[in-house]
Amino acid sequence: MTTTVIRNADLVIAWDAAEKQHIYLTDAEVAYRDGQITFVGRGYDGPADEVIDGKGMMVMPGLVNIHCHPSSEPMNKGLIDEIGSPGLYNSSLYEYMPIFRADAEAVPSCVRVALSELLLSGVTTVADLSMAHPGWLDLLAESGMRVCIAPMFRSARWFTKNGHVVEYEWDEKAGEKSMGEALNLIQRAEQHESGRLFGMVVPAQIDTCSETLLKDSFQEAKARGLSWQIHAAQSVVEFHEITRRHGLTPIGWLDEMGLLSERSIIGHGIFLDDHPSTRWHTENDLDRLAATGTTVAHCPTVFARRGIAMRSFGRYRKRGVNMGVGTDTYPHNMLDELRLVSYLARTQSGDPRSLSSTDLFDAATIGGAQALNRDDIGRLAPGCRADFVMVDVTHPQMRPARDPMRSLIYAAGDRAIRSVHIDGQVVVKDGKVLTMDYEGAAAHLDEAQKRILDRAPQQDWAHRPVDKISPPTFRWA
Incomplete structure (x- = not known):
């Protein structure tokens, strides 16, 4: 040595x-x-x-990124920068993102592009929340990064037939099977020869997972000593769906089930009971997060594009919530994300003293390390x-x-x-x-996007041409 x-x-x-x-x-x-x-x-x-x-x-x-989707998001560049469903509170989750999803051939290039951008912005550890795909572990190891592999699973898929109502197609047995496969994949990751892969248990979204799947996955994470993350309080649609089903806010329902803890990470956690867009008859969601030691993974860019913001990062920290940062979308630039975290936190609070550079750097290092149950990174x-x-x-x-x-x-x-x-x-x-061909992957992705665009109208509920869904900046002459 x-x-x-x-x-x-x-x-x-x-x-x-x-x-x-x-x-x-x-x-x-x-x-x-x-x-x-x-x-x-x-x-x-x-x-x-x-x-x-x-x-x-x-x-x-090195910076610690606790929420990222490398296998899909690079495909969306130039497509969903300025669109959100007006009938679904400006979210792009339900109507637009599914029609531009990368195909199997494009996924490796998506991953190489995303991880290269993360490396170039100083990220050394990343949580990769993806659906399992062939060669995933070796591809992550190729990057040289320290990666928390987080294979997502769920009991239902969401879809819309009209752009203003979200529906769910349920298959609870398939969700349970997918969880088993995810746990096996995590075990393989931890045994990978690179020595840099570890795992996290991730039921995909609070509104697409049954109560049984949520509780079982949490118990599996606890038994294996792993972190547990879920997308929750990420859209107004989801907030209303959970309150309709359970009479509780998303954060309230998770707490009621005993799923908030020091090992729990809430992906986004924006729409609490006191958010102006989702005012509820309670005002205790933030206290629930703080009291249980739950982490919130904040990714401002993807929401800011649609006029949505957390209220606010500094308020969460001051209340005692552990905060981490991720890059939910392109560009996968952690330093750009930190800058936006700061500006939005201050504008949302109306107070330039609500958040300091110390807070920002802590969230991107020790806050993320704590969320991933690691005391050997981020410092x-x-x-x-x-x-x-x-x-x-x-x-x-x-x-x-x-x-x-x-x-x-x-x-x-x-x-x-x-x-x-x-x-x-x-x-x-x-x-x-040095570890991946960033330029080559980007060039391949450019060709892959053309292929995805050709089939996009067939994926869309209204069969609209791509230029109508996402109008270009200027008319093509």
């Missing part, structure tokens, strides 16, 4: 274990061996088989995995350099990232993904 040392780094975002917070550490060094950090600080005098020059660099922990400290990002603090958009983290989030973004390392291995260097 060789020891690698980053010497003379201008800055290290180090972990202060006593205070349980990240700190700026200047003129510092980081050492790691066999994929594990052995030293963070100043004055390292141990072995150094390989030395990396840290001059002009900020070394920070730079001895004993943690050597998952880190080197940022060029001399980049023009990083200057003036009074507060480098703010400069990274609000100005430079991924343009200042020089390299990304996972288990100490370089996976991004000088803006180039």
Whole structure:
């Protein structure tokens, strides 16, 4: 085993274990061996088989993305950027997304594009919420990323026949079978030779899963020591569907079933009982989340496109809810997502002090690590995995350099990232993904989208041409 040392780094975002917070550490060094950090600080005098020059660099922990759909979302670029169903409270879930779904041939390119974009924006760990597909585990391992595989399963599918009513087709036995297959796949992931794959139990959506499936999946997650995530409080349609069925809000129903816990993650969690779009006769959803230690996975971009926003990120944090961040849609750029988290939180609260850069970075690192039940990622400290990002603090958009983290989030973004390392291995260097053919996958996806568009009208309930569903920015002459 060789020891690698980053010497003379201008800055290290180090972990202060006593205070349980990240700190700026200047003129510092980081050492790691066999994929594990052995030293963070100043004055390292141990072995150094390989030395990396840290001059002009900020070394920070890799970002932790707890909610992502790599196998499908890249296909939607240029199609659903500006559309939502007016009869379904502007959501695109029920009417539009199903007709542009990637086919089996396109899925690997979707995954390579999404994971490449995540790597380029400093993500070293991602939760991949996808339906199982051939070669999934090897494809994830190819990326070099640390991946929480989260195969989704459900008891029903949703659809609309008219653009304003959502219907459900139920098959509870199929849901139970899919859960069994998902659990087997998670076990295989944890045994994968890469050593970087682990699992999470994910019943897909609160309105497409039976009560039995929800409870059984939660018990399986608990017995296996895994996190459990579900899409809930993600649309007005879903909120009304659950209140109609159970007389409780989505969060209230989950709590009533005992499914909120420190291992639970709510994908989105926007439409609570006190949200202006879903005012209910109670106002305790936020307290339920906080009291149970439940995490909310916040992904603002996909909702902001449709005029929807959480009310608000800072309020959830101040109430005591553990917050994590994901990239539910393209672009899969975590730093862009963090910037939008901040701006929307402040505009929704009407208070520029409602959310700080400290809050943002915590959510994207230790908040996500906590949600995934990992204490060895999301921070730079001895004993943690050597998952880190080197940022060029001399980049023009990083200057003036009074507060480098703010400069990274609000100005430079991924343009200042020089390299990304996972288990100490370089996976991004000088803006180039080393583990996957990003450019080739994007080119293949461009061709695949043309194929998907040809069949889209047949998938649509009204058989509309694509240019009517999603009008182009300009008329094609």
